Amino acid sequence: MATALITGASGGIGAAFAAELAKRQHNLILVARSEDKLQQLAAQLQQEFNILVEIIVQDLTAPGATTAVFDAVVKKGWTVDLLVNNAGFGDYGVFAVSEALEEDRPLAKQLTMVQLNIVALVELSHLFLQGMRQRKSGNIINVASLAAFQPMPYLSIYAATKAFVLSFSEALWAENKDLGIGVLCLCPGPTESDFAAVAEFPKSLASSSGQKLVPAAEVVRDALKALDKNESNVVTGGIPNQIIANMPRLMPRELLVKSVGKLFRAKA
Template sequence: MKTALITGASSGIGTAFAQELAMRQINLILVARSQDKLYQLAEQLQHQAPIKVEVIVQDLTEQQAAKQIYDIVEEKEISVDFLINNAGFGDYGEFAQRELPRQVEMIQLNIVALVELTHLFLLKMQQRGAGNIINVASIAGFLPLPYLSVYAATKAFVLSFSEALWAENQGTDINILALCPGPTDSNFFKVADFPEGFSYKDNDVLTSAKEVVKDALEALKKKKSNIVSGGLSNQFIVNSSRFLPRELLVNLIEKRFRD
């Protein structure tokens, strides 16, 4: 049986990936810092499907966290066929007014840990001649976002990085995908400290995490470099810079995201 390693597995898109892959009878390695949630999810999935589930409790904002995860996997002699770099968070507000350590933690998690895990496991995949990597970016990676400036910049990095690796590995059996969801039904807005009245809290505009995951796995199967999930409105957003001057566009976004 194949094995998938999922970071940020304790909620949202990460949990949805775990549930979908368990249904496809793929063994799982679940990574997050929420120990109770991980073990509860692992128990649930093992009751629902004939799979093995390993749990690694790890805070990926810590230095050397990625290497520690890799070493645990190596010690257990598990080959990772799917690496899903899902862990990440945002932080809403005017950059200069937000806490600097929080911004640095975001870069560590959204970029550094993702790059480290990708490097460690991609090399093993290349040695085996097969593998799959999904890096969770965002439609925020296509545009600058005032009040989410660092978050959007990290997702732009993930998008560019993933597409470059996709090109490097073309012609092989290694598939690399940048998953770019729009607003998704998850705890993102709560963790990012959005104001209570922000309209994305209206469930009518949120895509389900399950739908995002199915879009991702279908795009991976088709060997695409990226997938924008969440419908036509998100396609319009990511392509808007083709039709509007960037200064005008970022001013419009600023008004939309202003508290």
């Protein structure tokens, strides 16, 4: 029976990955900060699908966090066949701090975002990929975003971190595909999750977006289909999101980023 390790597993896409993989008879290692949510999810999935579920309560932005996760897995004697790097968050607002602008974001939060969205993902990929290469088997899913395909004013650090994840994942896909190891970058559009609340989107922007939220379970199913096909990336959410992902190929970059900026500027 295969074993999957999922970060950010306490809700949203991470919890949906846990549910779908449990249904497919994967044993699970669930990683997140919220012990209560992890315990509740683990108990539910063990009872419903008769699988083994371990939880690791860990803030992946803490010093030494990824090594602590890896060491815990090794100590328990588990082999990770599928690594799902899902943990991450966004933050809405102007990047540079200024007292004149109420929506400015603190630098500390931006750096924490880089630590979680990039550094922790890279470290976990490196730690677990070594064993996969030795076994010549295994898979990694790195969760990016539709934001990976273009710069996004007011989500500047978030979009930049996801662009990194896309580029990094596609490079790993090329390096490892001949060894029987799959690496997929999942790029979902607006999804049913707590993303907007954590990112502190202004109510005026959230209410006027008109974007349909895709169920997290649907995003996960599309990701696993793409992984089975050994694709390097997948954009979920249908044709509109495919068009958005390909817009940088069709528009001058300055025009594109100005248009995105107008779309994401908070309404007065």
